[in-house]
Amino acid sequence: MIEDIELEGLINDVYEHYGFDFGSYSKASLKRRVDRLYQMDGFSHFHEFLYRIRSDENYYKRMVEEITVNVTEMFRDPSFFSVLRKEVIPLLATKPFIRVWHAGCSTGEEVFSMAILLKEAGLLHKSLLYATDINASVLETAKKGVFPLRMMKQYSENYLASGGQEDFSSYYSANFNIAKFDSDLSEKMVFSQHSLVSDNSFNEFDLILCRNVLIYFDNNLQSRAIKLFDDSLAVLGYLALGSKETIKYTLGDSKFQQLRKEKIWKKTQ
Incomplete structure (x- = not known):
């Protein structure tokens, strides 16, 4: 060592x-x-x-x-995506336009998962998903919407466990050992390099997801990132973190309300 x-x-x-x-x-x-x-x-x-x-x-x-680089998968933690599907997205539906930020999006599996949720809710046409990461290589992978075909069985199981009702294979085309996801999902995505260490807010969002990224930061940088998310989040917007992450010690509970036991908070002030 x-x-x-x-x-x-x-x-x-x-x-x-x-x-x-x-x-x-x-x-x-x-x-x-x-x-x-x-x-x-x-x-x-x-x-x-x-x-x-x-x-x-x-x-x-x-x-x-x-x-x-971070490890990710589509519909990871199905109970999390179930709460998004049932409790968050119906409220986002009331907005004239929906902006979502995936911070630390890695190779893009979570971004495509969110696009599928929005499409099934009939909201993708009025949504824009911003996907950012410091790692240029994983962004190039994410832009392509191409994932290993061998992962589709697991992703399909995750999707169904999250409440999905469709045939998951209808969202991609299989070719040899890869699965390419439909362009109607990716055309609503914007991919860009962004550093949570040094870069600032660049828009106002209705939903921000940054799952399993902050665990790699020390306390000061975690606080900086969460403050950045707070500054970037519209009132009545939602912030979603990973299962071992929290806003409790940075923002407290005064202006955020947690949804159930999932790491999703609604900004109330």
Whole structure:
């Protein structure tokens, strides 16, 4: 395992050479991911690893991709999507236009899940889904709407468990070992790079989803991100986080109301 002082050297070098600050990421998580990359690429000495990052911008980009990639799946946590389907989307339906922000969207499975929910509610035509991530590589994957065909059985089970009534295979075309999702879903999506570490609000949203991203941040950066979401959320809009994440210690309960036991909060003030 790499040493703490080596990790600090990496953080400082990346900030000095590229202007990106990993200093607010959870040290334990960051250390595990850096160590995995270091071992995977066969470095013998940490100074060689640092030199490669400083001198090779493409390798720096690879490092960022490896460190920031998150695991996701369509309709992950079906009970969460069931609450969205039954309690959140019917209220969004009353709005003349619906803006949704998926912050830290990774490879896009959750964005396509939301588009399917909106389509089934007859709302996709008046919706726009903004999907952002710091990782340019996963955004390129997300834009294509192409996922492994072997995952469709699991995704279909998740969809049905969330309350889906349609034939899930009607939303994609199968070709060899891939499933390509229909363009009428992706044409309502806007993909863009955005950093929760350093970038600001860029619109007002009715629903913001940032699930299983904040667990990789330290307390200060978690607070910054949640404040950003608060600033970006319309009154009576909804904020959704991952199962181990909360707004409790940043925003308290004064102007947000939690829905059931799911990590979904309605902004009431």
